[in-house]
Amino acid sequence: MVIQESNDLPKLASPAQRALAGAGITHLAQLTKWSEADLLQLHGIGPNAIKTLRQALAEKGLAFRPEHNG
DSSP states (O other): OOOOSSSSOOOHHHHHHHHHHHTTSSSGGGGSSOOOHHTTTTTTOOOOHHHHHHHHHTTTTTOOOOOOOO
């Protein structure tokens, strides 16, 4: 496992930061394993945090995991 030296997550409100830390998410690339709906289930993550994270992922050419339909 490669451990990155810096936290590359964007600046978020404290509740969102705590929610991500509590889920073990410390780096942007880890979010590609999560769907937006999954993240919204975390206490402290709301639409503003999702928007900020989506933009940060897009800047790196990444995206949330697609939703499973059906």
